[in-house]
Amino acid sequence: MDADVIIVGAGPAGLMLAGELCLAGVRPLVLERQPQLRETPKANGLNGQIVELLRYRGLLDRVEAASGRPVHPAPGAPFGGMQLDFSHLADPPLWAVPLPQLRLERLLGERACELGTGIRRGHEVAGVSQDHATVTADVRGPQEPYRVTARYLVGCDGAHSRVRDTAGIPFPGTTYPEVNRLGQVTVPDSMTQPGDGALDVPGLGQIRPGFTRTPRGVFAFGQLTAGGLLIQTTEDEPAESDDAPMTLTELQDSIRRVLGADLPLGEATRLSRYQFQARQAERYRDGRILLAGDAAHQFPATGIGLSVGMLDSVNLAWKLAAVIDSWAPAGLLDSYHDERHFAGARALLQTRAQVALRRGQDPAAQALRELFLELLADEQPLRRIGGLIAGTDIRYPMPAPSQQALTGTFAPDLTLHSGQGTTSVAKLMHTARPILLDLADRPEIRETARDWQHRIDIHTAGTDHRPADALLIRPDAHIAWAATTGEPAGTAATALREALWSWFGAPLKTTVPIIDRPS
Numbered sequence: 001m002d003a004d005v006i007i008v009g010a011g012p013a014g015l016m017l018a019g020e021l022c023l024a025g026v027r028p029l030v031l032e033r034q035p036q037l038r039e040t041p042k043a044n045g046l047n048g049q050i051v052e053l054l055r056y057r058g059l060l061d062r063v064e065a066a067s068g069r070p071v072h073p074a075p076g077a078p079f080g081g082m083q084l085d086f087s088h089l090a091d092p093p094l095w096a097v098p099l100p101q102l103r104l105e106r107l108l109g110e111r112a113c114e115l116g117t118g119i120r121r122g123h124e125v126a127g128v129s130q131d132h133a134t135v136t137a138d139v140r141g142p143q144e145p146y147r148v149t150a151r152y153l154v155g156c157d158g159a160h161s162r163v164r165d166t167a168g169i170p171f172p173g174t175t176y177p178e179v180n181r182l183g184q185v186t187v188p189d190s191m192t193q194p195g196d197g198a199l200d201v202p203g204l205g206q207i208r209p210g211f212t213r214t215p216r217g218v219f220a221f222g223q224l225t226a227g228g229l230l231i232q233t234t235e236d237e238p239a240e241s242d243d244a245p246m247t248l249t250e251l252q253d254s255i256r257r258v259l260g261a262d263l264p265l266g267e268a269t270r271l272s273r274y275q276f277q278a279r280q281a282e283r284y285r286d287g288r289i290l291l292a293g294d295a296a297h298q299f300p301a302t303g304i305g306l307s308v309g310m311l312d313s314v315n316l317a318w319k320l321a322a323v324i325d326s327w328a329p330a331g332l333l334d335s336y337h338d339e340r341h342f343a344g345a346r347a348l349l350q351t352r353a354q355v356a357l358r359r360g361q362d363p364a365a366q367a368l369r370e371l372f373l374e375l376l377a378d379e380q381p382l383r384r385i386g387g388l389i390a391g392t393d394i395r396y397p398m399p400a401p402s403q404q405a406l407t408g409t410f411a412p413d414l415t416l417h418s419g420q421g422t423t424s425v426a427k428l429m430h431t432a433r434p435i436l437l438d439l440a441d442r443p444e445i446r447e448t449a450r451d452w453q454h455r456i457d458i459h460t461a462g463t464d465h466r467p468a469d470a471l472l473i474r475p476d477a478h479i480a481w482a483a484t485t486g487e488p489a490g491t492a493a494t495a496l497r498e499a500l501w502s503w504f505g506a507p508l509k510t511t512v513p514i515i516d517r518p519s
C-alpha cells in the first residue's frame with residue numbers, strides 16, 4: 001500500500017479531509033492535478049457551521065490571521081435575489097469570515113502537511129479501479145504515468161469529478177440556463193458614495209449595494225474589505241457562454257445589457273462566468289471509493305459550498321479511520337452517506353427554493369419575493385432561514401432513535417468547570433477525539449464508558465444551564481447520545497452502552513457480555 005487513503009483533489013474538501021485523517025491516525029496521500037495553488041475566482045469567504053467546526057479544531061486564529069478580519073456575525077445574507085437582514089437579531093444565526101479560497105487552500109494545505117500528509121501537486125488521476133481489498137489510481141505524474149494503491153480513495157475532485165464518473169455514480173439534477181458573471185473590480189472613487197456605499201452610475205443615478213433587478217436581469221454588488229467591489233450580473237436570457245476565459249469587456253457588456261447604462265470599470269483581479277447547477281450524487285460511496293465536496297453536490301447559490309463540502313470531510317474522516325484501524329462497528333462507514341447525503345439534500349432544498357424566488361420579473365414573481373420578505377420581517381422565520389443557510393438546523397438521523405432532542409445535532413460549545421480549571425467543548429475537540437462528558441457527576445455513566453476509554457476521552461465537569469446530564473460527542477462534534485436530566489441510572493447506562501457499541505465498536509476488555517451488543 002502506498003497510503004491508507006488516496007485523496008483526489010487538493011481543494012478545500014480534500015485538504016480538510018487530509019488533516020482530519022491525520023488527526024485520526026491514518027496516512028493520506030493527496031493527488032492534485034494543478035502543479036501549484038491557483039488564484040481561481042471562487043469563494044470569497046466562509047460561513048455557516050464550518051466556522052464553528054474550525055473553532056472546535058483550534059483553527060480560527062489561523063483563519064482570522066489569513067483573512068485579516070475577525071470572524072463576525074453576518075449582518076445579512078443574500079437569499080433568492082433578496083438581501084436578508086440579521087443585524088437586529090441579538091443571537092445571530094450565521095457567522096462568517098471573509099477569506100479568498102486561495103488563502104483557505106494554502107492554510108488547509110499547510111496544516112495537512114504539518115500533520116503528516118503528502119501532497120503531490122501536478123499529479124492527475126486518470127483512472128480508478130477497485131477490488132475486494134484495495135483501490136488503485138492511475139496517475140499522470142509530471143515525469144511519467146504511475147499507479148498508487150490504498151485501502152480507500154476519496155474523490156474530492158470537484159463538480160466534474162472523474163472519480164465519480166469512473167465509479168459510475170449518477171449525478172442527477174439541473175443546470176440552470178441563466179449566466180452569471182462575477183468580477184472583483186475597481187471603479188473610479190468619484191462613483192462611490194461615502195456612507196451607504198451606493199454607486200453613482202452615469203446616466204442612471206444611484207444604485208445601492210445588494211441586488212438591483214431590471215427587466216433584463218440582476219445586477220448585484222458589494223464592497224470588499226480589501227478594497228474594490230465584487231460585482232455580479234445574472235442575465236435571465238440564456239446567453240452563449242463558452243469555455244474562453246472571462247474578460248473585463250465581457251463583464252462590462254453584460255452590465256450594459258442589464259442596467260442599460262455603462263459602468264466604468266478599472267482593474268479586475270478576479271473574473272469568472274458560471275451557470276448554477278443543482279445536483280447530488282446518488283451515492284456517496286461505492287465500495288472503497290467515496291465522494292466529498294463538490295464532487296458529491298452542486299448548489300444553485302453561492303456561499304454554502306465550502307461549509308457543506310468541508311463538513312463532509314469532517315464526517316467521513318473518523319469513520320474511514322475506524323475502518324482502516326479495524327474497529328469500526330458494522331454500518332459506520334455507510335452512515336457517512338446517510339448523514340451527509342441528508343445534509344446535502346437539505347442544502348439543495350433551500351438553494352433550489354432560492355432559484356424559484358429569484359427567477360422572473362413579472363408581477364407574480366415580484367409578489368412572491370415581496371411576500372417572502374414580509375414573512376422574514378418576523379424573527380422566528382428569519383432565524384429558521386438563517387439556520388438553513390448555515391446548516392445549523394441539521395439533525396442527523398440516528399440509528400437508535402432517541403427521545404433526547406440533542407442526539408444527532410452539533411454539540412453546543414459549553415463552558416466547562418472542573419477541578420482542573422475552566423475549559424470548553426470547543427477546546428476539548430481540538431484533537432478530534434470523541435468525548436464522554438459527564439455534566440452531573442454520574443459515576444454509573446463514567447463507569448459504563450470506562451470500557452471504551454481507549455477510544456474516547458471521559459471528562460467530568462459542571463456547566464451553567466446544562467442541556468443534559470451527559471453527552472457522548474463524536475469526533476465530528478455531533479452528539480451520539482445524551483442522558484436526559486435525571487434519567488434513571490439503569491436506562492442511561494444501557495442506552496449509553498448501545499451508543500458506544502454503535503459508534504465506537506467493541507469495548508477494550510469485554511466485561512460487557514457479547515449478548516449486549518446492539519444489532
Ligand SMILES: Cc1cc2nc3c(=O)[nH]c(=O)nc-3n(C[C@H](O)[C@H](O)[C@H](O)COP(=O)(O)OP(=O)(O)OC[C@H]3O[C@@H](n4cnc5c(N)ncnc54)[C@H](O)[C@@H]3O)c2cc1C
Pocket residue numbers: 008009010011012013014031032033034041042043044045046047101123124125126156157158159161162182272274292293294295302303304305306307309
Ligand atoms: C464564483 C464562485 C464563487 C463561490 N463563492 C463561494 C462562497 O463565497 N462561499 C462558499 O462556501 N462557496 C463558494 N463557492 C463554491 C466553492 O468554491 C466550492 O464549493 C468549493 O471549491 C468546493 O471545494 P472542493 O474541494 O469540493 O472542490 P474544488 O475546489 O473544485 O477542488 C477540486 C480539486 O480537485 C482537483 N482535481 C480535479 N480533477 C482531478 C484529477 N483527475 N486528479 C487530480 N486532481 C483533480 C482540482 O484541480 C481542484 O484543485 C463559489 C464557487 C464559485 C464558482
